[in-house]
Amino acid sequence: MQTYDLSTGSLRELNATLHAQNETTNQTAWEIMNPRGAHAIACGLDSPIEVTVCGSTGYYSAGMNQQATVNIKGSAGPGVAENMMSGKVIIDGDASQYAGATGHGGLLVVKGNASSRCGISMKGINIVVHGNIGHMSAFMAQSGNMVVCGDAGEALGDSCYEARLFVRGSVKSLGADCEEKEMRPEHLEILQTLLTEGECDAKPEEFKRYGSARTLYNFNIDNAY
Amino acid sequence: MSNDDSGIPRTTPRQSATFSQDVNSEIRRAAATGIYDIRGGGAKRKLPTFDDLLFLGASISRYPLEGYREKCDTNVTIGGLNASNPIHLDIPITIAGMSFGALSGPAKEALGRGASEAGTSTTTGDGGMTHEERGHSSKLVYQYLPSRYGMNPNDLRKADAIEIVVGQGAKPGGGGMLLGQKISDRVADMRNLPKGIDQRSACRHPDWTGPDDLEIKILELREITGWKVPIYVKVAGARPYYDVTLAVKAGADAIVLDGMQGGTAATQDVFIEHVGQPTLAIIRPAVKALQDLGMHRKVQLILSGGIRTGADVAKAMALGADAVAIGSAALIALGDNDPKWEAEYNKLGTTAGAYDDWHEGKDPAGITTQDPELMKRFDPLEGGRRLRNYLKVMTLEAQTIARACGKNHLHNLEPEDLVALTMEAAAMAQVPLAGTDWWPGKTSSF
Numbered sequence: 001m002q003t004y005d006l007s008t009g010s011l012r013e014l015n016a017t018l019h020a021q022n023e024t025t026n027q028t029a030w031e032i033m034n035p036r037g038a039h040a041i042a043c044g045l046d047s048p049i050e051v052t053v054c055g056s057t058g059y060y061s062a063g064m065n066q067q068a069t070v071n072i073k074g075s076a077g078p079g080v081a082e083n084m085m086s087g088k089v090i091i092d093g094d095a096s097q098y099a100g101a102t103g104h105g106g107l108l109v110v111k112g113n114a115s116s117r118c119g120i121s122m123k124g125i126n127i128v129v130h131g132n133i134g135h136m137s138a139f140m141a142q143s144g145n146m147v148v149c150g151d152a153g154e155a156l157g158d159s160c161y162e163a164r165l166f167v168r169g170s171v172k173s174l175g176a177d178c179e180e181k182e183m184r185p186e187h188l189e190i191l192q193t194l195l196t197e198g199e200c201d202a203k204p205e206e207f208k209r210y211g212s213a214r215t216l217y218n219f220n221i222d223n224a225y
Numbered sequence: 226m227s228n229d230d231s232g233i234p235r236t237t238p239r240q241s242a243t244f245s246q247d248v249n250s251e252i253r254r255a256a257a258t259g260i261y262d263i264r265g266g267g268a269k270r271k272l273p274t275f276d277d278l279l280f281l282g283a284s285i286s287r288y289p290l291e292g293y294r295e296k297c298d299t300n301v302t303i304g305g306l307n308a309s310n311p312i313h314l315d316i317p318i319t320i321a322g323m324s325f326g327a328l329s330g331p332a333k334e335a336l337g338r339g340a341s342e343a344g345t346s347t348t349t350g351d352g353g354m355t356h357e358e359r360g361h362s363s364k365l366v367y368q369y370l371p372s373r374y375g376m377n378p379n380d381l382r383k384a385d386a387i388e389i390v391v392g393q394g395a396k397p398g399g400g401g402m403l404l405g406q407k408i409s410d411r412v413a414d415m416r417n418l419p420k421g422i423d424q425r426s427a428c429r430h431p432d433w434t435g436p437d438d439l440e441i442k443i444l445e446l447r448e449i450t451g452w453k454v455p456i457y458v459k460v461a462g463a464r465p466y467y468d469v470t471l472a473v474k475a476g477a478d479a480i481v482l483d484g485m486q487g488g489t490a491a492t493q494d495v496f497i498e499h500v501g502q503p504t505l506a507i508i509r510p511a512v513k514a515l516q517d518l519g520m521h522r523k524v525q526l527i528l529s530g531g532i533r534t535g536a537d538v539a540k541a542m543a544l545g546a547d548a549v550a551i552g553s554a555a556l557i558a559l560g561d562n563d564p565k566w567e568a569e570y571n572k573l574g575t576t577a578g579a580y581d582d583w584h585e586g587k588d589p590a591g592i593t594t595q596d597p598e599l600m601k602r603f604d605p606l607e608g609g610r611r612l613r614n615y616l617k618v619m620t621l622e623a624q625t626i627a628r629a630c631g632k633n634h635l636h637n638l639e640p641e642d643l644v645a646l647t648m649e650a651a652a653m654a655q656v657p658l659a660g661t662d663w664w665p666g667k668t669s670s671f
Contacts (some may be wrong), residue, residue, distance in 0.1 A: 011448065012448070012452070015448045016451065019451070039441045039444055039445065040441070040444050040445040040448045043445050043448050043449055044378055044448060044449030044450075046378070058441070059438070059441040059442075059445070060432075060441065060442070060445040063445050063449065064377075064378040064381075064449055066378065078432065078433075078438070079432040079433070079445075082431075082432045083373060083376060083377070083378070085377055085378065097432075098431060098432040098433075101431045101432040102373040102376065102431055102432070104377065104417070117431065120431040120432070121372070121373060121427065121431045123373070123417040124417060139431075140427060140431075142417050142418060143417055159425075161418060161419065161422075162419060217419070217422040217423065218405060218422060218423045219260065219263075219404070219423045
């Protein structure tokens with residue numbers, strides 16, 4: 001286990017060190033001490049390493065992650081795992097706004113709650129939130145799966161495209177062009193896989209599925225408001 | 226016509242200036258369809274422009290440089306403030322961001338070829354980076370847009386600079402559109418969207434709002450790219466003094482400032498014509514913001530929106546820009562709106578020079594289309610050659626003016642080299658009305 005202490009080292013040195021790891025590195029396990037809410041911790045990683053952040057982080061931790069597994073042992077600030085391509089990001093606490101924004105792949109797990117705009121413009125990422133999510137989540141969500149074990153705030157899935165949204169609890173309101181969809185066997189399978197990977201013991205049958213009604217896919221005067 | 230049946234003279238039929246033929250035709254179109262007009266390009270209305278400014282040239286008080294013999298440099302370095310690898314350009318005329326999707330792959334290739342041969346940069350657009358433009362662009366600026374279509378860290382690291390797009394001159398406060406006719410399999414795949422839908426791009430970034438967030442976003446992008454490449458921030462000509470101030474505060478290495486003549490691939494006509502400010506009006510407030518911060522020439526200012534000639538380049542630089550960017554003019558150089566396709570423009574209900582329905586994907590010139598048959602009409606090698614020639618001519622024109630003003634570098638042009646032909650231009654450019662030492666708003670005489 002490699003340890004890096006941000007109370008004595010710099011963010012630049014930390015990220016440069018993590019970026020220098022390649023597919024064949026022997027230094028596969030990293031522990032980051034004293035993050036103290038710093039921004040951009042462990043962003044831009046691109047190797048199969050495991051990074052544990054011992055505390056809470058600021059903006060954009062694990063941003064654009066590829067291959068790596070990043071575990072934040074605290075809460076994460078806005079934009080955690082934004083534009084993630086692959087790998088896994090786990091937050092033991094809560095996540096602030098825009099968690100997993102525009103993510104193309106990989107798995108984001110929030111063991112607490114996620115704030116507003118979770119999964120905004122998601123493009124293939126899978127997101128599992130053990131708690132609740134805030135308003136305008138999955139806005140313009142293009143593809144991927146979002147699993148919410150608690151409740152969803154206002155305007156879920158507004159203007160979404162082909163992303164699948166699974167919510168176990170209540171949905172305060174659905175956004176424009178988002179509707180409840182039929183839960184088919186293949187969706188239950190996807191859910192079970194994600195719940196297992198996300199270390200959540202909820203049952204797929206307890207969820208409802210939401211997605212695009214596809215009425216905004218082409219410009220039409222009746223869509224304008 | 227002259228007299229009625231009673232022999233009384235008739236008045237000449239009079240068209241209304243308010244309800245002109247253009248206006249009436251749009252009312253009829255709106256009434257028939259129930260949806261706003263969407264088109265490409267920038268503002269077509271008459272606006273105060275660089276044509277309303279003149280250079281004074283040299284005289285007894287200033288002597289000129291010999292036109293063809295004496296040195297007049299044109300190079301510019303962008304992004305030296307924070308980036309370890311700033312961009313060095315031979316000429317201060319860059320190619321503005323235009324998306325693959327709006328443009329064909331061969332058109333993007335031609336832009337890369339022409340820009341590279343001329344020693345300047347080109348820029349991606351909404352939809353991500355294509356191999357055509359990366360492969361053929363010696364210096365490629367990667368746009369980081371609200372939609373993040375096609376955005377990925379691998380391409381980010383291939384870029385020579387990153388341009389965070391906050392706004393666009395044609396539509397400050399608006400997002401993009403790419404209508405279904407142009408969402409081919411390849412475009413759909415790059416943008417992760419279903420084929421054939423009318424695609425909309427967000428008008429706001431999904432993971433930051435406001436200048437404090439932007440500062441942290443810039444930090445993240447620098448960390449991911451190892452502080453190597455410059456980070457530009459592109460803003461529309463909305464509130465240039467404040468927007469430039471905030472972008473610099475957030476840590477931008479360069480500002481791209483786009484006036485309302487700047488083109489778009491597709492947006493509502495009402496947006497293009499009625500939101501934003503003319504390019505001439507936005508440059509002085511932007512330069513003042515940089516000067517007030519002590520950052521003029523340290524953070525570079527790239528001006529765009531209706532730049533067409535070397536005279537425009539020279540005027541922009543005299544007013545304080547470090548470089549300019551061209552989009553519409555580059556497309557015309559490639560062959561867009563060429564009269565040789567007049568018969569086909571007529572079939573589309575338009576005429577060469579006025580064609581702006583680029584979003585329909587039926588471009589006779591094969592540039593703003595994803596139709597494989599139309600794309601065959603466009604040769605990227607020839608297009609690249611034409612763009613290179615055009616950039617060369619613009620540069621020679623700007624040098625001609627600079628030498629006449631006694632300047633051995635385009636950057637040495639200054640506001641004192643200019644006068645204005647109209648009150649409006651004098652007020653906007655803050656240079657004297659020709660024949661006077663005064664401009665509207667000037668508080669003291671020199």
